[in-house]
Amino acid sequence: MATETVAVVDGHVEEAGGLEFHPFDQFEIKPLFGEIGDPVSWYTISNATFWMALAALSVILLLVIGTRGRAVIPSRVQSAAELVYGFVYKMVEDVTGKEGLKYFPWIMTLFLFILFSNYLGLLPMAFTPTSHIAVTAVLALGVFISVTVIGFMKNGMAFLGLFWMKEAPLFLRPVIAIIEVISYFVRPVSHSIRLAGNLVAGHAMIKVFAGFAAIAAISPLSVVAITAIYGLEVLVAGIQAYVFTILTCIYLKDALHPSH
Protein backbone atom coordinates (compact mmCIF):
# COMPACT_ATOMS: atom_id res chain seq x y z
CA MET A 1 0.00 0.00 0.00
CA ALA A 2 2.88 2.32 0.76
CA THR A 3 4.32 2.05 -2.75
CA GLU A 4 0.93 2.75 -4.31
CA THR A 5 0.57 5.87 -2.19
CA VAL A 6 3.96 7.06 -3.39
CA ALA A 7 2.84 6.47 -6.98
CA VAL A 8 -0.24 8.62 -6.41
CA VAL A 9 1.89 11.38 -4.93
CA ASP A 10 4.15 11.19 -7.97
CA GLY A 11 1.06 11.49 -10.17
CA HIS A 12 0.27 14.79 -8.43
CA VAL A 13 3.63 16.18 -9.36
CA GLU A 14 4.07 14.89 -12.88
CA GLU A 15 0.40 15.15 -13.91
CA ALA A 16 0.58 11.67 -15.43
CA GLY A 17 -1.20 8.56 -14.16
CA GLY A 18 -2.12 8.33 -10.47
CA LEU A 19 -5.27 10.26 -9.64
CA GLU A 20 -7.91 10.42 -12.37
CA PHE A 21 -8.85 13.96 -11.35
CA HIS A 22 -7.42 16.67 -9.20
CA PRO A 23 -9.06 17.06 -5.77
CA PHE A 24 -9.40 20.79 -6.36
CA ASP A 25 -11.21 20.55 -9.70
CA GLN A 26 -14.53 20.71 -7.85
CA PHE A 27 -13.86 24.27 -6.67
CA GLU A 28 -13.38 25.63 -10.19
CA ILE A 29 -15.81 28.36 -11.21
CA LYS A 30 -17.21 27.67 -14.67
CA PRO A 31 -19.78 29.57 -16.71
CA LEU A 32 -23.05 27.64 -16.68
CA PHE A 33 -23.86 28.37 -20.34
CA GLY A 34 -21.33 28.33 -23.15
CA GLU A 35 -17.89 26.82 -23.57
CA ILE A 36 -15.63 25.60 -20.74
CA GLY A 37 -12.86 28.12 -21.40
CA ASP A 38 -15.08 31.21 -21.54
CA PRO A 39 -14.02 34.11 -19.32
CA VAL A 40 -15.99 34.61 -16.12
CA SER A 41 -17.05 38.23 -15.53
CA TRP A 42 -19.05 39.55 -12.58
CA TYR A 43 -22.30 39.22 -14.56
CA THR A 44 -21.64 35.70 -15.91
CA ILE A 45 -24.07 33.06 -14.68
CA SER A 46 -21.56 30.55 -13.31
CA ASN A 47 -21.98 27.44 -11.19
CA ALA A 48 -21.28 29.56 -8.10
CA THR A 49 -24.19 31.93 -8.79
CA PHE A 50 -26.41 28.98 -9.69
CA TRP A 51 -25.83 27.16 -6.40
CA MET A 52 -26.13 30.36 -4.39
CA ALA A 53 -29.45 31.08 -6.08
CA LEU A 54 -30.54 27.51 -5.38
CA ALA A 55 -29.65 27.96 -1.69
CA ALA A 56 -31.68 31.18 -1.53
CA LEU A 57 -34.57 29.49 -3.33
CA SER A 58 -34.52 26.58 -0.87
CA VAL A 59 -34.69 29.00 2.05
CA ILE A 60 -37.70 30.69 0.44
CA LEU A 61 -39.32 27.31 -0.19
CA LEU A 62 -38.78 26.27 3.43
CA LEU A 63 -39.92 29.48 5.09
CA VAL A 64 -42.58 30.90 2.75
CA ILE A 65 -44.14 27.89 1.07
CA GLY A 66 -43.50 25.58 4.04
CA THR A 67 -45.36 27.72 6.54
CA ARG A 68 -48.13 28.79 4.16
CA GLY A 69 -50.62 26.35 5.71
CA ARG A 70 -50.25 27.85 9.21
CA ALA A 71 -51.68 24.64 10.60
CA VAL A 72 -52.13 24.27 14.34
CA ILE A 73 -50.73 20.77 13.97
CA PRO A 74 -47.79 21.57 11.67
CA SER A 75 -46.77 19.49 8.71
CA ARG A 76 -43.22 18.15 8.58
CA VAL A 77 -41.89 21.09 6.53
CA GLN A 78 -43.67 23.63 8.71
CA SER A 79 -42.31 22.14 11.92
CA ALA A 80 -38.80 22.11 10.44
CA ALA A 81 -39.15 25.81 9.60
CA GLU A 82 -40.48 26.53 13.10
CA LEU A 83 -37.62 24.58 14.68
CA VAL A 84 -34.99 26.54 12.73
CA TYR A 85 -36.70 29.83 13.58
CA GLY A 86 -36.90 28.96 17.26
CA PHE A 87 -33.30 27.73 17.33
CA VAL A 88 -31.85 30.93 15.85
CA TYR A 89 -34.20 33.15 17.88
CA LYS A 90 -33.10 31.52 21.13
CA MET A 91 -29.44 31.75 20.12
CA VAL A 92 -29.70 35.50 19.41
CA GLU A 93 -31.64 36.09 22.64
CA ASP A 94 -29.22 34.05 24.78
CA VAL A 95 -26.06 35.66 23.44
CA THR A 96 -26.97 39.27 22.70
CA GLY A 97 -29.92 39.81 25.04
CA LYS A 98 -33.27 41.44 24.32
CA GLU A 99 -31.92 44.43 22.41
CA GLY A 100 -30.13 42.13 19.97
CA LEU A 101 -33.45 40.72 18.73
CA LYS A 102 -33.79 43.78 16.49
CA TYR A 103 -31.05 42.24 14.33
CA PHE A 104 -32.56 38.74 14.37
CA PRO A 105 -33.68 38.77 10.66
CA TRP A 106 -30.12 39.52 9.53
CA ILE A 107 -28.64 36.69 11.61
CA MET A 108 -31.39 34.27 10.52
CA THR A 109 -30.60 35.13 6.88
CA LEU A 110 -26.90 34.49 7.38
CA PHE A 111 -27.52 31.19 9.17
CA LEU A 112 -29.97 29.79 6.63
CA PHE A 113 -27.93 30.88 3.60
CA ILE A 114 -24.74 29.29 4.94
CA LEU A 115 -26.55 26.17 6.13
CA PHE A 116 -28.23 25.57 2.78
CA SER A 117 -25.07 26.37 0.80
CA ASN A 118 -23.17 23.84 2.90
CA TYR A 119 -25.79 21.13 2.64
CA LEU A 120 -26.50 21.62 -1.08
CA GLY A 121 -22.75 21.49 -1.66
CA LEU A 122 -22.70 17.98 -0.18
CA LEU A 123 -24.81 16.65 -3.06
CA PRO A 124 -22.71 14.69 -5.55
CA MET A 125 -21.50 16.85 -8.49
CA ALA A 126 -22.61 19.98 -6.63
CA PHE A 127 -20.63 23.16 -6.15
CA THR A 128 -20.18 24.65 -2.67
CA PRO A 129 -20.33 28.47 -2.78
CA THR A 130 -19.16 28.74 0.85
CA SER A 131 -15.91 26.92 -0.02
CA HIS A 132 -14.74 30.10 -1.74
CA ILE A 133 -13.08 32.70 0.45
CA ALA A 134 -14.49 35.35 -1.90
CA VAL A 135 -18.02 34.39 -0.79
CA THR A 136 -17.31 33.96 2.91
CA ALA A 137 -15.15 37.11 3.01
CA VAL A 138 -18.09 39.17 1.73
CA LEU A 139 -20.33 37.66 4.43
CA ALA A 140 -17.70 38.23 7.15
CA LEU A 141 -16.89 41.77 5.97
CA GLY A 142 -20.61 42.55 5.97
CA VAL A 143 -20.78 41.38 9.58
CA PHE A 144 -17.61 43.28 10.53
CA ILE A 145 -18.62 46.59 8.95
CA SER A 146 -22.21 46.52 10.14
CA VAL A 147 -21.22 45.52 13.68
CA THR A 148 -18.71 48.39 13.83
CA VAL A 149 -21.30 50.85 12.51
CA ILE A 150 -23.92 49.57 14.99
CA GLY A 151 -21.39 49.89 17.81
CA PHE A 152 -20.59 53.51 17.01
CA MET A 153 -24.26 54.41 16.43
CA LYS A 154 -25.42 52.84 19.72
CA ASN A 155 -22.58 53.97 21.98
CA GLY A 156 -20.86 56.83 20.20
CA MET A 157 -17.22 57.18 21.21
CA ALA A 158 -17.87 54.93 24.23
CA PHE A 159 -17.58 52.05 21.78
CA LEU A 160 -13.82 52.54 21.92
CA GLY A 161 -14.05 51.34 25.54
CA LEU A 162 -14.09 47.88 23.97
CA PHE A 163 -10.33 48.29 23.53
CA TRP A 164 -9.63 50.06 26.83
CA MET A 165 -9.86 47.53 29.67
CA LYS A 166 -10.89 49.34 32.87
CA GLU A 167 -10.18 46.28 35.01
CA ALA A 168 -6.53 45.96 33.97
CA PRO A 169 -3.69 47.76 35.80
CA LEU A 170 -3.03 51.19 34.31
CA PHE A 171 0.43 50.48 32.93
CA LEU A 172 -0.84 47.35 31.13
CA ARG A 173 -3.81 49.07 29.46
CA PRO A 174 -1.98 50.48 26.38
CA VAL A 175 -0.45 47.07 25.66
CA ILE A 176 -3.83 45.35 26.04
CA ALA A 177 -5.41 48.06 23.88
CA ILE A 178 -2.98 47.32 21.03
CA ILE A 179 -3.64 43.59 21.28
CA GLU A 180 -7.41 44.19 21.39
CA VAL A 181 -7.28 46.42 18.30
CA ILE A 182 -5.27 43.82 16.38
CA SER A 183 -7.62 41.02 17.41
CA TYR A 184 -10.61 43.18 16.43
CA PHE A 185 -9.28 43.66 12.91
CA VAL A 186 -8.30 40.00 12.53
CA ARG A 187 -11.93 38.99 13.23
CA PRO A 188 -13.19 39.14 9.62
CA VAL A 189 -10.13 37.20 8.44
CA SER A 190 -10.57 34.31 10.84
CA HIS A 191 -14.37 34.49 10.53
CA SER A 192 -14.26 33.94 6.76
CA ILE A 193 -11.29 31.57 6.53
CA ARG A 194 -12.71 29.27 9.23
CA LEU A 195 -15.85 28.58 7.20
CA ALA A 196 -14.18 28.32 3.78
CA GLY A 197 -11.20 26.34 5.07
CA ASN A 198 -13.31 23.74 6.82
CA LEU A 199 -15.40 23.11 3.71
CA VAL A 200 -12.41 23.06 1.34
CA ALA A 201 -10.58 20.60 3.60
CA GLY A 202 -13.57 18.27 3.86
CA HIS A 203 -14.51 18.29 0.19
CA ALA A 204 -10.89 17.86 -0.92
CA MET A 205 -10.51 14.94 1.49
CA ILE A 206 -13.54 13.19 -0.02
CA LYS A 207 -12.09 13.66 -3.51
CA VAL A 208 -8.64 12.40 -2.46
CA PHE A 209 -10.19 9.19 -1.14
CA ALA A 210 -12.30 8.96 -4.28
CA GLY A 211 -9.02 9.04 -6.21
CA PHE A 212 -7.72 6.15 -4.12
CA ALA A 213 -10.83 4.13 -5.06
CA ALA A 214 -9.38 3.72 -8.56
CA ILE A 215 -6.60 1.53 -7.12
CA ALA A 216 -8.08 -1.97 -6.92
CA ALA A 217 -6.21 -3.15 -3.81
CA ILE A 218 -7.45 -0.40 -1.51
CA SER A 219 -10.75 0.54 -3.17
CA PRO A 220 -13.03 -1.21 -0.59
CA LEU A 221 -11.17 0.59 2.18
CA SER A 222 -11.48 3.94 0.46
CA VAL A 223 -15.21 3.47 -0.21
CA VAL A 224 -15.70 2.86 3.52
CA ALA A 225 -13.53 5.90 4.25
CA ILE A 226 -15.55 8.10 1.87
CA THR A 227 -18.77 7.04 3.61
CA ALA A 228 -17.32 7.84 7.03
CA ILE A 229 -15.90 11.19 5.89
CA TYR A 230 -19.21 12.08 4.26
CA GLY A 231 -20.93 11.51 7.59
CA LEU A 232 -18.35 13.76 9.24
CA GLU A 233 -18.92 16.40 6.55
CA VAL A 234 -22.68 16.43 7.20
CA LEU A 235 -21.81 17.20 10.81
CA VAL A 236 -19.21 19.84 9.88
CA ALA A 237 -21.59 21.60 7.47
CA GLY A 238 -24.12 22.14 10.25
CA ILE A 239 -21.56 23.02 12.93
CA GLN A 240 -19.76 25.58 10.76
CA ALA A 241 -23.02 27.35 9.91
CA TYR A 242 -23.77 27.39 13.65
CA VAL A 243 -20.28 28.65 14.53
CA PHE A 244 -20.40 31.44 11.94
CA THR A 245 -23.78 32.56 13.27
CA ILE A 246 -22.90 32.41 16.95
CA LEU A 247 -19.68 34.36 16.35
CA THR A 248 -21.80 36.98 14.57
CA CYS A 249 -23.99 37.08 17.69
CA ILE A 250 -20.93 37.52 19.92
CA TYR A 251 -19.56 40.35 17.78
CA LEU A 252 -22.99 41.97 17.89
CA LYS A 253 -23.04 41.63 21.69
CA ASP A 254 -19.64 43.36 21.83
CA ALA A 255 -21.06 46.20 19.74
CA LEU A 256 -24.18 46.57 21.90
CA HIS A 257 -22.38 46.30 25.26
CA PRO A 258 -18.75 47.38 24.68
CA SER A 259 -17.92 47.69 28.40
CA HIS A 260 -17.05 43.99 28.86
Next chain:
Amino acid sequence: MEGDIAQFGQFIGAGLAAIGSGLAAIGVGSVAANYLSGALRNPSAAASQTATLFIGLAFAEALGIFSFLVALLLMFAV
Protein backbone atom coordinates in the same frame (compact mmCIF):
# COMPACT_ATOMS: atom_id res chain seq x y z
CA MET B 1 12.25 12.77 -9.95
CA GLU B 2 13.62 15.99 -11.31
CA GLY B 3 12.77 19.36 -9.86
CA ASP B 4 14.43 22.58 -8.92
CA ILE B 5 15.30 23.68 -5.41
CA ALA B 6 12.21 25.94 -5.20
CA GLN B 7 9.86 23.00 -5.71
CA PHE B 8 11.79 21.07 -3.11
CA GLY B 9 11.31 23.93 -0.68
CA GLN B 10 7.60 24.11 -1.52
CA PHE B 11 7.05 20.48 -0.60
CA ILE B 12 9.12 20.70 2.58
CA GLY B 13 7.23 23.83 3.60
CA ALA B 14 3.84 22.32 2.88
CA GLY B 15 4.76 19.29 4.96
CA LEU B 16 5.92 21.50 7.84
CA ALA B 17 2.68 23.50 7.63
CA ALA B 18 0.73 20.25 7.88
CA ILE B 19 2.30 19.73 11.34
CA GLY B 20 0.33 22.79 12.41
CA SER B 21 -2.92 21.05 11.54
CA GLY B 22 -1.91 18.14 13.75
CA LEU B 23 -1.08 20.45 16.65
CA ALA B 24 -4.46 22.13 16.28
CA ALA B 25 -5.98 18.67 16.65
CA ILE B 26 -4.38 18.48 20.11
CA GLY B 27 -6.03 21.78 20.99
CA VAL B 28 -9.44 20.68 19.73
CA GLY B 29 -9.12 17.42 21.66
CA SER B 30 -8.16 19.31 24.80
CA VAL B 31 -11.23 21.56 24.52
CA ALA B 32 -13.56 18.61 24.03
CA ALA B 33 -11.92 16.55 26.78
CA ASN B 34 -12.15 19.32 29.34
CA TYR B 35 -15.76 20.02 28.40
CA LEU B 36 -16.60 16.35 28.81
CA SER B 37 -14.85 16.01 32.17
CA GLY B 38 -16.65 19.12 33.40
CA ALA B 39 -19.96 17.95 32.00
CA LEU B 40 -19.70 14.57 33.69
CA ARG B 41 -19.00 16.21 37.04
CA ASN B 42 -21.98 18.52 36.73
CA PRO B 43 -24.37 17.27 34.05
CA SER B 44 -27.03 19.86 34.88
CA ALA B 45 -24.73 22.69 33.79
CA ALA B 46 -23.59 20.92 30.61
CA ALA B 47 -26.44 21.94 28.30
CA SER B 48 -25.94 25.65 28.95
CA GLN B 49 -22.27 25.44 27.97
CA THR B 50 -22.55 23.78 24.56
CA ALA B 51 -22.38 27.17 22.81
CA THR B 52 -19.13 27.92 24.66
CA LEU B 53 -17.87 24.48 23.67
CA PHE B 54 -18.45 25.12 19.99
CA ILE B 55 -16.87 28.57 20.16
CA GLY B 56 -13.80 27.09 21.82
CA LEU B 57 -13.64 24.33 19.23
CA ALA B 58 -13.97 26.89 16.44
CA PHE B 59 -11.18 29.08 17.77
CA ALA B 60 -8.83 26.14 18.29
CA GLU B 61 -9.69 24.72 14.89
CA ALA B 62 -9.25 28.01 13.02
CA LEU B 63 -5.50 28.00 13.62
CA GLY B 64 -5.21 24.49 12.20
CA ILE B 65 -7.19 25.65 9.19
CA PHE B 66 -4.74 28.54 8.78
CA SER B 67 -1.79 26.16 8.57
CA PHE B 68 -3.75 23.97 6.15
CA LEU B 69 -4.26 27.10 4.07
CA VAL B 70 -0.53 27.85 4.14
CA ALA B 71 0.12 24.29 2.93
CA LEU B 72 -2.39 24.76 0.11
CA LEU B 73 -0.87 28.10 -0.89
CA LEU B 74 2.59 26.55 -1.01
CA MET B 75 1.40 23.60 -3.08
CA PHE B 76 -0.85 25.36 -5.59
CA ALA B 77 -0.44 29.12 -5.50
CA VAL B 78 3.31 29.80 -5.17
